[in-house]
Amino acid sequence: MSGGIEAAGELATGALLGRAVEPNAGEGHGGAHGLCLNCGTALIGSHCHNCGQAGHVHRSLHAIGHDLLHGVFHFDGKLWRTLPMLAWRPGDLTRRYIGGERARFVSPMAIFLFSVFAMFAVFSWVGISTPTDLDTNSMKxxxxxxxxxxxxxxxxxxxxxxxxxxxxxxxxxxxxxxxxxxxxxxxxxxxxxxxxGDGKVHVTTTTAHTGWHALDHGIEKWQKNPALMLYKLQSASYKFSWLLIPLSLPFLWLLFFWKRQYKLYDHTIFIIYSIAFMSLFYIVVAVAAAIGMSGGWLAVAALAIPFVHITRQLQQAYAIGWVSATLRATLLTVFISWILTIFVLILVALGMFG
Known part of the structure; x- marks a missing residue:
């Protein structure tokens, strides 16, 4: 029960964070009259042209619940336009957003925050979490x-x-x-x-002596309570999930560094939408596993679909052929394994020295 409540809380948090960074462009809902309640400017539309605040504001508990549900399920209708393209036409979505179609789709950072928090919320709900009964001694x-x-x-x-x-x-x-x-x-x-040995069982604890006090202290923390450290590692993995973006950027740039028409901004949008899809996809995998779908088929899907998706996104976003996209996707898959390794090492270091 507590896991379900925690999962719902994480999902709501992700939705609200995503909504907080989502721009309001193109979200008018009819005209408004009078003065802006924020800055006093005369209203000539649904939003104040001076400060951007909506002309009509709600002051009821019902409105708070509506805003929460709106954040989770709608993003003012953008989510339902964004998700199909993110799944099937990810490169077109990337290119169109870069090209300036901002009001039509959920912004990359908003859907990234929503999907990452939703993924960990669902993982918590289906019971995918760190073990709580680990003991270093039991490994000997x-x-x-x-x-x-x-x-x-x-x-x-x-x-x-x-x-x-x-x-x-x-x-x-x-x-x-x-x-x-x-x-x-x-x-x-x-x-x-x-x-x-001699027939007697001796349980000993190894103390690290590297000469670096901070490192020795970190190793000692892992030895004393590995379950707690793994829990911290899991918690940090979604709090610092944004690190995957700058970690991935140099590797993606390396695949197109001679194509000057593509800037770092373009690669960043590609990465954010790609991570958002992967998070949503593994939500589907986790739920499918929880309801008893065949593990063999899920394993194949978990490996094949991300590769196909990356290939399609590369082909569509960078206007390249399928052979070139497949080769780049293969290289990018190798790079992703390096990126995830670096990411985990950073999290371990944060846990040891934090």
């Missing part, structure tokens, strides 16, 4: 045996306690069977312990 063979010993000992003690209280002969037979099973487990663990 001797420690794993120690934990197995404790678990078997607890099972033995519970069975013995229940046997002492049982009156029915069938129940007593069941508890005797559990006791024998736990004793067999303990015997096997003891034999495994002897194969590792």
């Amino acid at each position: 063979p001797v420690a794993a045996l120690d934990f197995a010993r404790k678990d078997a000992q607890q099972k033995l003690e519970r069975a013995q306690a229940k046997l002492a209280k049982a009156t029915d002969e069938d129940d007593r037979a069941e508890y005797r069977s559990r006791i024998a099973e736990a004793q067999d487990d303990l015997k096997g663990i003891d034999e495994a312990s002897k194969s590792l």
Whole structure:
């Protein structure tokens, strides 16, 4: 229940953030009369031509709910014009936005924020999250045996306690069977312990001594509580998802650096729309997996569709042939693996030194 509430909160936050950066150009809803309530200029349209505020303002709780739903589902109708093009004609969408068609579509940054927050909200809802029961010691063979010993000992003690209280002969037979099973487990663990050394299990904690205090402290934090650090890594991954944009820009520029008609701005719009599509696409994959669709087909789709989408976007946005687009998409796929590696390393560093 709490996960669903958290997911809904993240989705609403993403919608409101997206709406906050979405320009209001082309969103008039009829004329207004009188003076602007913000600056006092006489109104000659739906918005003040001096400060840009809407001529008609709402002052009701109903309006607050309407604005929230409007932010989530509509972006004033732009979302439903943008999503089909983002899915099937991503390069045309990129080129048309760069060319000046701004009022017709959701701006790249707005849909980027919405899609990223929506993706993590859905991931939280379907249960895709970092594990909470990790322990560094459990990753070591001797420690794993120690934990197995404790678990078997607890099972033995519970069975013995229940046997002492049982009156029915069938129940007593069941508890005797559990006791024998736990004793067999303990015997096997003891034999495994002897194969590792002297038969005693020692759990130790390694302390890093690199000479760099900040690095040593970061390594120590990962050793002491890896589950907490992984949770911080997951939280930071969407808070700093915007880093994917500047990280990707040099690699995309490298594919077209000799084509002077394409500026860094053009590449940036391409990247933002592409990341937004990938976020929305993996929302669909996560939901499909949650409702029980075949894992094999989903795995194929998760690998093939992004590549096809990038190829189409390259071909349409940069007006190149399919062969050239496919070759560039292949290179870009390799670059993406590097970009994601760099991104994760930055997040790990932020967690260690933050």
